Every structure is written in structure tokens, then in C-alpha cells.
Amino acid sequence: xxxxxxxxxxxxxxxxxxxxxxxxxxxxxxxxxxxxxxxxxxxxxxxxxxxxxxxxxxxxxxxxxxxxxxxxxxxxxxxxxxxxxxxxxxxxxxxxxxxxxxxxxxxxxxxxxxxxxxxxxxxxxxxxxxxxxxxxxxxxxxxxxxxxxxxxxxxxxxxxxxxxxxxxxxxxxxxxxxxxxxxxxxxxxxxxxxxxxxxxxxxxxxxxxxxxxxxxxxxxxxxxxxxxxxxxxxxxxxxxxxxxxxxxxxxxxxxxxxxxxxxxxxxxxxxxxxxxxxxxxxxxxxxxxxxxxxxxxxxxxxxxxxxxxxxxxxxxxxxxxxxxxxxxxxxxxxxxxxxxxxxxxxxxxxxxxxxxxxxxxxxxxxxxxxxxxxxxxxxxxxxxxxxxxxxxxxxxxxxxxxxxxxxxxxxxxxxxxxxxxxxxxxxxxxxxxxxxxxxxxxxxxxxxxxxxxxxxxxxxxxxxxxxxxxxxxxxxxxxxxxxxxxxxxxxxxxxxxxxxxxxxxxxxxxxxxxxxxxxxxxxxxxxxxxxxxxxxxxxxxxxxxxx
Amino acid sequence: xxxxxxxxxxxxxxxxxxxxxxxxxxxxxxxxxxxxxxxxxxxxxxxxxxxxxxxxxxxxxxxxxxxxxxxxxxxxxxxxxxxxxxxxxxxxxxxxxxxxxxxxxxxxxxxxxxxxxxxxxxxxxxxxxxxxxxxxxxxxxxxxxxxxxxxxxxxxxxxxxxxxxxxxxxxx
Numbered sequence: 001x002x003x004x005x006x007x008x009x010x011x012x013x014x015x016x017x018x019x020x021x022x023x024x025x026x027x028x029x030x031x032x033x034x035x036x037x038x039x040x041x042x043x044x045x046x047x048x049x050x051x052x053x054x055x056x057x058x059x060x061x062x063x064x065x066x067x068x069x070x071x072x073x074x075x076x077x078x079x080x081x082x083x084x085x086x087x088x089x090x091x092x093x094x095x096x097x098x099x100x101x102x103x104x105x106x107x108x109x110x111x112x113x114x115x116x117x118x119x120x121x122x123x124x125x126x127x128x129x130x131x132x133x134x135x136x137x138x139x140x141x142x143x144x145x146x147x148x149x150x151x152x153x154x155x156x157x158x159x160x161x162x163x164x165x166x167x168x169x170x171x172x173x174x175x176x177x178x179x180x181x182x183x184x185x186x187x188x189x190x191x192x193x194x195x196x197x198x199x200x201x202x203x204x205x206x207x208x209x210x211x212x213x214x215x216x217x218x219x220x221x222x223x224x225x226x227x228x229x230x231x232x233x234x235x236x237x238x239x240x241x242x243x244x245x246x247x248x249x250x251x252x253x254x255x256x257x258x259x260x261x262x263x264x265x266x267x268x269x270x271x272x273x274x275x276x277x278x279x280x281x282x283x284x285x286x287x288x289x290x291x292x293x294x295x296x297x298x299x300x301x302x303x304x305x306x307x308x309x310x311x312x313x314x315x316x317x318x319x320x321x322x323x324x325x326x327x328x329x330x331x332x333x334x335x336x337x338x339x340x341x342x343x344x345x346x347x348x349x350x351x352x353x354x355x356x357x358x359x360x361x362x363x364x365x366x367x368x369x370x371x372x373x374x375x376x377x378x379x380x381x382x383x384x385x386x387x388x389x390x391x392x393x394x395x396x397x398x399x400x401x402x403x404x405x406x407x408x409x410x411x412x413x414x415x416x417x418x419x420x421x422x423x424x425x426x427x428x429x430x431x432x433x434x435x436x437x438x439x440x441x442x443x444x445x446x447x448x449x450x451x452x453x454x455x456x457x458x459x460x461x462x463x464x465x466x467x468x469x470x471x472x473x474x475x476x477x478x479x480x481x482x483x484x485x486x487x488x489x490x491x492x493x494x495x496x497x498x499x500x501x502x503x504x505x506x507x508x509x510x511x512x513x514x515x516x517x518x519x520x521x522x523x524x525x526x527x528x529x530x531x532x533x534x535x536x537x538x539x540x541x542x543x544x545x546x547x
Numbered sequence: 548x549x550x551x552x553x554x555x556x557x558x559x560x561x562x563x564x565x566x567x568x569x570x571x572x573x574x575x576x577x578x579x580x581x582x583x584x585x586x587x588x589x590x591x592x593x594x595x596x597x598x599x600x601x602x603x604x605x606x607x608x609x610x611x612x613x614x615x616x617x618x619x620x621x622x623x624x625x626x627x628x629x630x631x632x633x634x635x636x637x638x639x640x641x642x643x644x645x646x647x648x649x650x651x652x653x654x655x656x657x658x659x660x661x662x663x664x665x666x667x668x669x670x671x672x673x674x675x676x677x678x679x680x681x682x683x684x685x686x687x688x689x690x691x692x693x694x695x696x697x698x699x700x701x702x703x704x705x706x707x708x709x710x711x712x713x714x715x716x717x718x719x
Binding site: 524527528530 | 602604681683692694695698
């Protein structure tokens with residue numbers, strides 16, 4: 001490759017990348033302002049929440065406080081099956097939705113998720129019944145398997161780009177003697193990664209909004225994506241991939257520098273987002289994720305160039321093999337140590353290894369790792385020495401073994417990509433403690449009610465009471481009444497106390513069972529005047545079932 | 548197991564106070580434009596405690612209120628402006644009693660008593676509709692408020708502490 005070809009290659013590889021990075025940065029900057037604007041609020045639904053209709057309506061409508069654009073509209077039938085409502089019209093602030101079928105009798109749930117003008121997604125649901133009410137259908141969280149598969153595949157490709165691509169570029173720059181073997185493999189991995197990074201970002205937006213794959217190009221999706229921490233993973237990942245490409249094609253003086261910077265970028269990209277990086281304590285987890293990612297890239301990335309070199313250039317590969325086997329032990333030690341600490345932080349207690357899907361994936365990954373380490377140890381301590389000495393039979397075995405290692409490494413990446421869908425036990429515990437909140441709005445009064453934690457068991461309720469037009473309401477007394485008529489449990493009625501911070505509280509409340517409760521607030525406005533406002537509130541089960 | 552205990556406990560604690568009698572008016576319908584003798588019937592105290600005060604709010608359109616004194620009870624009225632003026636026997640009334648309080652008494656939970664006032668139902672009250680007389684019953688530091696008014700379409704039996712009510716009949 002002469003100088004002119006070289007510079008063409010650089011330009012070819014770097015220019016689109018530079019544009020991509022610039023575009024992403026511009027989008028990130030554009031997404032920053034405009035946080036404080038109000039969200040759209042549902043004003044009315046037709047049929048009204050709780051309505052009982054004589055016959056199936058021809059259409060539904062949702063009226064909001066400002067114009068919105070619908071993302072997902074679903075009708076849950078009484079038997080729990082779901083019907084996607086795709087035919088709708090926007091009429092000023094009202095979304096008119098066609099009902100594609102004649103509804104059978106029973107209670108239906110109209111579930112909606114829209115994006116308001118400020119780009120924030122808002123969701124909710126309205127219950128209505130045909131004929132007579134039935135038990136409210138359990139809207140099993142619909143899993144969009146197509147979207148999941150695509151998210152998973154994009155993540156796998158991103159890992160392949162970062163670990164095999166960037167790691168491969170590092171191995172070629174620092175370890176290999178002859179850099180031609182494995183170069184095209186590494187370049188291919190890098191290109192996959194360059195595609196997968198922005199695609200993953202968009203998918204992140206889709207997932208955040210719960211929108212289907214068809215809406216991939218919607219501006220709201222990308223706006224949402226740019227507000228997630230994953231934008232930094234994508235951005236730093238792209239830079240790392242670009243630097244690695246530069247180290248492949250660029251001038252030799254830059255090679256080692258670019259490859260090293262790219263390797264740091266891999267660690268940085270992984271540390272920027274994800275479950276493990278989000279865990280506390282941050283000063284520990286982020287550096288650990290960084291080390292873990294860097295070590296994976298160094299190890300896994302070297303495998304393909306090393307195997308290909310041993311296969312096609314056994315003589316030159318000897319030096320490569322020697323350098324690799326000398327450096328790999330501390331790298332694997334870092335990899336294992338950081339992995340173990342992160343696993344302990346995430347899983348918290350051994351039982352969670354079995355009874356959460358996160359834990360089961362971790363066990364699977366550990367099993368694969370055990371296999372990988374065994375192979376690697378055999379390679380390192382029995383095959384490396386004769387292979388370096390020039391034993392061709394052993395070299396062939398080593399190549400095969402490295403091939404298998406690669407496949408296992410890919411399988412491990414696949415498992416790790418699966419973690420995208422399984423919150424770690426740590427996060428499950430945090431999520432279980434989250435409150436459930438509802439806003440009750442009537443002409444006479446309105447209230448914000450929060451129940452903390454939002455699951456059955458011992459909870460505390462906090463209420464803010466206002467007049468119907470957002471004015472202060474100095475109530476004489478407030479009583480919280482929780483009822484669940486379908487459970488046979490008599491209403492739980494508790495007077496609220498006034499701690500003096502403008503809220504009303506009910507402490508040491510016990511909600512015996514999860515499900516949809518009716519929360520009623522009896523607000524004593526004056527001696528002789530009581531205002532009752534009520535709304536349903538969904539109390540979770542103790543153990544969260546996550547989508 | 549704990550959950551079931553909790554549920555059972557909730558049942559025991561909360562399942563008691565439902566079907567007890569309310570404070571009601573003896574005569575439950577009256578024609579508009581007539582004189583009405585209101586007899587508030589107090590069947591029990593507040594969750595077992597002796598009643599020490601009964602206060603009734605006079606709704607708009609109930610004019611010229613005269614409460615009946617009760618031995619052992621201090622009778623007070625609160626006067627105020629009506630929302631509009633009413634004609635009664637050639638006189639124009641713009642103010643009058645808005646609340647009647649019998650206080651300082653002692654009516655044990657196991658005894659029954661009545662609290663009486665006389666009033667005129669204005670002729671322009673809407674016949675066919677219900678007229679509510681919210682009552683606050685005090686028993687020392689405990690209070691029962693018979694002030695609930697059913698929302699449109701709500702069954703009055705569904706209320707735990709409904710306000711005493713009469714049905715307005717057409718003028719005779």
C-alpha cells in the first residue's frame with residue numbers, strides 16, 4: 001500500500017465516521033434544552049374510564065391537554081389477549097381510534113402511550129365494559145419479540161465490533177509481527193460495530209418508548225434515545241471503532257497510539273451505560289466495568305488474528321504467540337477479578353442466581369467461561385511451548401482450539417447481550433421500593449397520592465391536596481380509604497396526619513394483597529362539607545415480574 | 548402466611564361499623580312552601596361514646612328556623628346571610644339561622660334522643676328533589692360527621708355517614 005492509497009483508505013474510513021460523530025454530537029446538543037415544558041395530560045376518554053356500554057363502540061377517542069402523537073395504542077380483551085390499534089386520526093387534541101372488531105361482552109382495557117409536544121412519552125389506560133363488567137383482564141406485559149431479537153442482535157454485533165474489532169486492532173498493532181493475517185477479519189468486525197452502534201442507539205429509543213420496530217425512524221424515538229445514557233456508549237464506541245480502523249489503515253507511527261486509545265474507548269463505552277455501570281458505588285463499578293471491557297477486548301480480540309496467523313504464517317506467528325502468552329495472564333486476572341466483584345454487587349445474594357433470570361444468565365455465562373478458561377489454560381500451558389518451538393501438529397491443534405475459544409467468546413457475548421433484558425437483582429430490589437402514584441382530578445378537588453413502596457405489604461401513603469383549579473385547599477381532615485371490592489376485604493380506612501410540610505400522610509399502612517385497589521380520599525373542606533375523590537391504583541406484588 | 552393473617556386482621560378490624568343506624572329526620576318528606584318540624588333522631592353515640600353535642604347545618608331555602616331548647620343542653624344558633632331574599636308572611640327575609648348547635652349535654656350511647664327545630668321551607672325550593680341537613684355529632688373528642696351527600700346516580704345506601712335528608716314535595 002503506497003502513500004496515496006493509504007491516505008485514500010484513511011479518508012474513506014474516517015470521513016463518514018467523522019460525519020457520523022459530528023451528527024451524533026449535534027443531535028445530543030439539540031436534545032439538551034427544553035426540559036421544563038409540561039407533559040400532555042389525558043383530559044377525557046370515550047368510552048369514559050369505568051363506563052359500561054350496551055354495545056361495541058365503532059371508535060374510541062382520547063383527548064389530551066395538548067396535541068400529541070400516538071406511539072402505541074392497544075386494546076386488551078377480557079381474556080387478556082391484545083389487539084394493536086393501528087388506525088387512528090389526530091383531530092386537534094383528540095386522538096380518534098377506529099375499533100377494528102365487534103367487541104364481546106366483558107371488561108376491556110384501552111391502553112395508550114403517546115408523545116407530547118415536548119417529546120416526553122406519557123402512558124395510561126382506561127377500562128370500559130361491554131354489557132356488564134367482568135374481572136379486569138390481566139394485561140400480560142406484551143413482549144415485542146421481534147424488537148427484542150433485533151436489540152439483541154445489534155448488541156451482539158456491537159460487542160463483536162468493540163471486542164473482536166477493536167481488540168483485534170490492538171493485537172495487530174502491538175502483538176503481531178505480520179499484520180496482514182486477520183486484518184480483513186478485524187476490519188469486518190469494526191464495520192459491523194460501526195453499523196451496530198447507531199442502530200443500537202435507535203433501538204434503545206424504541207424500547208424506552210415501548211414503540212414497535214416500524215417506528216425506528218420517528219424523531220421522538222431518537223429524541224428519547226439521546227436522553228438515555230446509552231448515547232455515550234454509542235458515541236464513545238463509535239470513536240473507539242473509528243480509532244481502531246485508523247490504526248489498521250493509518251500510518252505506522254499512529255498505529256499503536258490509535259489502537260491503544262481505541263482499547264481505552266472500549267472500556268469507556270461499556271462503562272458509560274448499562275446495569276453494571278449504573279450500580280452503586282459508582283466509583284467502584286464504573287472503573288471495574290472499564291477494566292472488564294478492556295480486558296475482554298484485549299483477550300478476545302487477539303484470538304482471531306493469532307489463530308489466522310498460526311494457520312497461514314506459522315513462522316511469523318511464533319513471535320505473536322510468545323507476546324500474547326506473556327501478557328495474557330495479568331489480563332485474564334483483571335478480567336476475572338473485576339467480573340467477580342461486579343457479579344457480587346449485582347446479584348447481592350446467592351439465591352438470586354437461581355430465581356432471577358439475570359442470575360440464570362450469569363450462571364450460563366460462568367459455565368461458558370469455565371469451558372473457555374479450561375481451553376485457554378490447555379493452550380497456554382501445554383500447547384504454547386511446542387507451538388512456539390515449531391511443532392506443526394501442535395500448531396494445528398492450537399488453531400482449532402483458538403477457533404473454539406472464539407465461538408465460546410461469541411456465545412458469552414450473546415449471553416451478555418441477553419442481560420439487556422434482565423434487570424439485575426440489585427435493580428429489582430430498587431424497583432420494588434419505588435412508589436406508585438396517581439393523580440386524581442375532579443372539579444371540586446384534586447390530589448396526588450403516592451404509596452411507598454408501591455407493592456403489597458407495609459407501606460406509607462402521602463397525599464397533596466389542592467382545589468380543582470390548582471389552588472391551595474386547607475382541608476380540616478383527610479381520610480384515605482382503600483378498597484378492593486373483588487377481594488372480599490372490607491375497605492381500609494385511615495385518617496391522615498399533617499406533618500406540616502403541606503402533605504397529608506398515612507403511616508404504617510398495610511395493603512394485604514396486590515392488584516387494582518380503589519383509592520378514595522375523603523377531604524373535609526369545612527365542618528359540614530366533605531369532598532370525596534377516588535381513582536384506581538395498581539399495587540404491585542411483592543416480587544416484581546419484569547418485562 | 549403473614550399476608551393471610553394481615554387480611555384476616557383487616558377483616559376483623561374493619562368489618563364492624565357498617566350496618567348501624569344513622570342520624571335521620573323523622574319526617575322524610577314535606578311540601579315546599581310549608582312549615583316543617585324537623586326531628587333529628589340520634590340513635591347512638593360515636594363508636595360507643597356518649598354524645599355531647601349535635602350541630603346541624605341549615606340548607607339554603609330553609610328559613611325562619613326556630614330550634615326547640617332541650618333541658619341539659621346549651622342551645623346556640625349561628626346566623627348569617629341567605630344567598631337570596633325570601634318572602635314570608637309579607638316580610639322580606641335576607642338573614643337567618645344557618646346552624647343550630649345543642650352542646651354541653653350527655654347522651655349515653657345506649658340511650659336515644661331527639662333534637663327538634665321548626666322552619667319554613669321556601670316556596671321556590673325545587674319540588675321532587677332531596678334537601679340535605681348535614682349534622683355533626685360530637686362525643687367529647689370523637690366526632691361523627693353525618694354530612695355525606697350522594698353523587699349524581701349514587702345509591703344513598705352506599706354512603707357510610709349520609710346526611711339526614713327530606714324529599715321536597717310539590718306545594719299543596
